Amino acid sequence: MSPKLDLSLISNELKTHILAEALPHIQRYHGKTVVVKYGGNAMTEQRLKQGFARDAVLLKLLGINLVLVHGGGPQIDRALQKIGKQRVFVQGIRVTDAETMSVVEWVLAGEIQQEIVSLINHYGGQAVGLTGKDGGLIRARQMLAPDQERVGEFLDVGHVGEVEVINPAVIKALLSGAFIPVISPIGFDDDGASYNLNADWVASRLATILNAEKLLIMTNIAGVMDKQGELLTDLSASQIDALFADGAISGGMLPKIRAALDAAKSGIPAVHIMDGRIEHSLLLEILTEQSLGTVIRSH
Numbered sequence: 077m078s079p080k081l082d083l084s085l086i087s088n089e090l091k092t093h094i095l096a097e098a099l100p101h102i103q104r105y106h107g108k109t110v111v112v113k114y115g116g117n118a119m120t121e122q123r124l125k126q127g128f129a130r131d132a133v134l135l136k137l138l139g140i141n142l143v144l145v146h147g148g149g150p151q152i153d154r155a156l157q158k159i160g161k162q163r164v165f166v167q168g169i170r171v172t173d174a175e176t177m178s179v180v181e182w183v184l185a186g187e188i189q190q191e192i193v194s195l196i197n198h199y200g201g202q203a204v205g206l207t208g209k210d211g212g213l214i215r216a217r218q219m220l221a222p223d224q225e226r227v228g229e230f231l232d233v234g235h236v237g238e239v240e241v242i243n244p245a246v247i248k249a250l251l252s253g254a255f256i257p258v259i260s261p262i263g264f265d266d267d268g269a270s271y272n273l274n275a276d277w278v279a280s281r282l283a284t285i286l287n288a289e290k291l292l293i294m295t296n297i298a299g300v301m302d303k304q305g306e307l308l309t310d311l312s313a314s315q316i317d318a319l320f321a322d323g324a325i326s327g328g329m330l331p332k333i334r335a336a337l338d339a340a341k342s343g344i345p346a347v348h349i350m351d352g353r354i355e356h357s358l359l360l361e362i363l364t365e366q367s368l369g370t371v372i373r374s375h
């Protein structure tokens with residue numbers, strides 16, 4: 077069955093705005109790959125999730141090779157709370173013991189990925205959900221997190237992994253068809269052990285290996301802020317160093333900004349950290365002149 081194009085949920089003003097400006101952007105991105113990191117904090121309301129799914133279907137119909145990587149931090153927090161378990165984060169990374177790892181796998185691959193796949197399919201797209209295990213997509217190894225307080229020592233973060241190798245064959249096969257890959261940030265090692273990966277790192281590494289034209293990291297804030305809370309619309313590597321030195325970056329923004337900078341340094345032409353709570357932000361960012369959030373530059 078071929079996907080149906082239905083714009084009825086988008087307001088008339090937005091439709092006209094997007095359509096009037098879209099042509100050069102469609103020409104630029106047609107046949108190109110765009111990786112989108114869909115943060116757990118950007119999946120707050122049902123209406124936003126529906127809008128995101130519709131945007132994905134529409135962009136795919138316009139010939140853009142969309143690759144979606146989802147997060148789910150707050151949803152994992154809630155699941156842990158239900159079983160009376162405390163969340164523990166260091167440097168924006170969840171300390172993951174064996175019990176937490178099974179919750180992470182269940183929430184990410186069992187719930188969130190399946191919800192996104194169902195919504196995209198509901199709106200006429202053909203989404204395929206994967207974890208790093210599928211098609212040998214993401215091989216991971218245990219992460220060694222340097223202890224910031226004791227130089228040369230490492231913190232025990234349990235089953236947290238870092239991406240060792242990405243084999244993009246399965247993604248390329250899906251993109252050559254009408255499919256939209258929806259990837260959960262879970263990696264595996266040769267012994268079949270699973271690892272909890274930060275979704276920003278996965279999106280960044282995938283964007284690099286797929287030679288993406290754009291990496292969009294959708295979160296719950298307008299972009300990167302300075303210490304005074306002002307939005308920074310454009311950031312270079314040296315400005316990022318200064319923000320770190322200033323203590324302006326904390327929590328989940330730590331891995332996010334590093335992942336974004338890595339992608340920019342690898343040559344991705346456009347890397348944005350942007351607000352996923354803006355309705356149809358994906359369409360606005362890709363199909364209009366508007367540049368949303370913070371653009372991360374390599375120099």
Ligand SMILES: Nc1ncnc2c1ncn2[C@@H]1O[C@H](COP(=O)(O)OP(=O)(O)O)[C@@H](O)[C@H]1O
Pocket residue numbers: 114115116117118147148149150294295296297299300301302324325326327328329330332
């Ligand atoms: N300098 C900063 N600019 C913007 N956000 C920041 C900054 N420092 C810390 N943050 C925090 O990072 C959060 C985004 O990261 P996170 O909660 O992990 O989102 P996601 O679930 O989308 O990955 C923001 O909501 C904000 O609270």
Ligand SMILES: CC(=O)N[C@@H](CCC(=O)OP(=O)(O)O)C(=O)O
Pocket residue numbers: 114115116117146147148149150152168169170180236237261272273274275276328
């Ligand atoms: C190692 C690590 O921290 N993994 C993350 C994976 C989910 C994620 O990245 O979700 P967001 O993008 O919504 O934050 C976690 O356990 O929360």
